[in-house]
Amino acid sequence: MKVAIVGTSNIGALKYAAPRIAALFPDIEVTFFGLPGGKFDMTRIKGTLFGPDRSDHKMSRLSRRVNGTPQIDLAPFDHILAIGDMLGLPACLHTALHYDIADWPARSGKPLMSEPAFLSAMEEAIALRADHLRAQFGGLPLHAALAPYPTTAVVPDSPLHHQPYAAMATHPDAARIEHLFHQRLIAALQARDITFVAQPPETIAQPFLTKEPYGIGSQDFRTERVILNDHRHMNADFGASLFQAFALAIGATRQT
């Protein structure tokens, strides 16, 4: 079975888990193709070729160095996992932080927003990004995973502090928001013939935050052994875990 993992710098976690993936799933041949976030976002498939425009010499050179090829032909793959987009999550969380949802009991003195308005905002934010993702990959069958939640390192008041995720650590309705978001995300992706691969529960500290150890030892997807240790990129443990979730979704059997 041939599998392509395509995405932003977040593919690094899986790329550096490749030996473990190969040991666990010897029947799966995995190919990785990554581009920096902004460039990935602008990239659209042409025919079955995915990659930076050939006129973008700088990015083509980078892609050749990192991926071994400037573009990847996705036609031969049985399954494609796209990873890196947040699929509307930041917009949903910013909305949740700005308002008290009137239908829910918690009040913090913020402006009130009705639950229908909040859910409409969520659905629209997801739809905008899901449409974008579908357009990036044309009509190819696709699996999609969110970029990992940032680690709990973003919560304290430190250089890594990062909103809107930090505030979710204490938000009284974080679990409810996560549930609603996943419900709507799965439906939106299904409607576009995309299967959602959720972040594995064992990696999640609390809604919208990854356990801090998964961020330790994360490496730059472009250059092995360049340690990031930031709050956004995850290590090979995370990558192996996410791949197993993906393998489950495509019906692959793990080596026992």
Place this chain on the structure above:
Amino acid sequence: MTRSPYSSLPQRAFWRGGVAGASPFPPDIYKPKFPVTRDTRVFTAGSCFAQHVGAAMKAASIKVIDMEPAAPGLPPETAKRFGYGIYSARFGNIYTVKQFGQLVEEIHGAKPALPVWERNGRFWDAQRPGVEPEGLASPELVTEMREQHLSAVAGALRQADVIVFTLGLTEAWEYKTSGTVYPTAPGTIAGDYDPEAFRFINYGIIDIIEDFTALQDALAPLNPHAKWLLTVSPVPLAATASGQHVLPATIRSKSVLRAACDMLAEGSDDIDYFPSYELVTSPAHGQSPFAEDLRSVRPEIVGRIMQTFLSAHGLADAAGEDAQTDAADPQNDAVCEDILLDAFRPESRE
């Protein structure tokens, strides 16, 4: 040559050259009584055409007040559908002077009759049913959200230098025992029409002048210095309950509003009138200024009207392109509850 009082009048005073043979958007059609600058804090309200006015002013970097704005991240279609970023607060369309006055009086503690309307187990704020298209879960939520809304409206009115108000309708539905009016007829979005409880009213000029005076009185404790810029919506009635054909009913309604604006503007240096109605209905247009429904004003016409307004205030350079772009976007159609009346046409009922 014999002398005539007309002999020294400018071109704009003559139909030929002022309208016939002239641009449908003559730059000298409007001479502001008072300036609107980028530092002017503008409160916008009115019928659905007023949404274009506010959008164009924002595009021109005028300080349009918004006390219940869309938060960063709130997607645009949802924001519009739920009344965020359309007016200076989420009050939805205000079609009549009486309705505006009621809103301000409510800030001072007045209670409109039947404030909550129900349909299929959901509940609507009867004074702004359009801003929650799916309704709310309970009457208590309607009340809680309205209290917060009234506080926002009061804050917006307090800081206004100029209130831009587009008068839209003379027809309304009134609760008999209290005189409370509503932006939509009961039973249109929610609620139920009980002929024993509600009655149709069609305001005349004197009614509107009196309602406007009451509105000014109610506003004074919040903001005694605000100036007014009135316009009349050129959008025809979607339906009339007057018993007349909808065309004369529309002309009657617009004529009354136009005359009332003239009386108000003539009587005060602090009340101005901008002729958006005239700019749409001018016979100088080479083709109909209305879209295929003969009701919505074509976006490019709206853009030119707003450019005429901004030019008169010396703000067109910065605004022009944005204002045009905004208006030309078909997704920027104004949110109008009154078109919902269309669903009650005989062929729609069958």
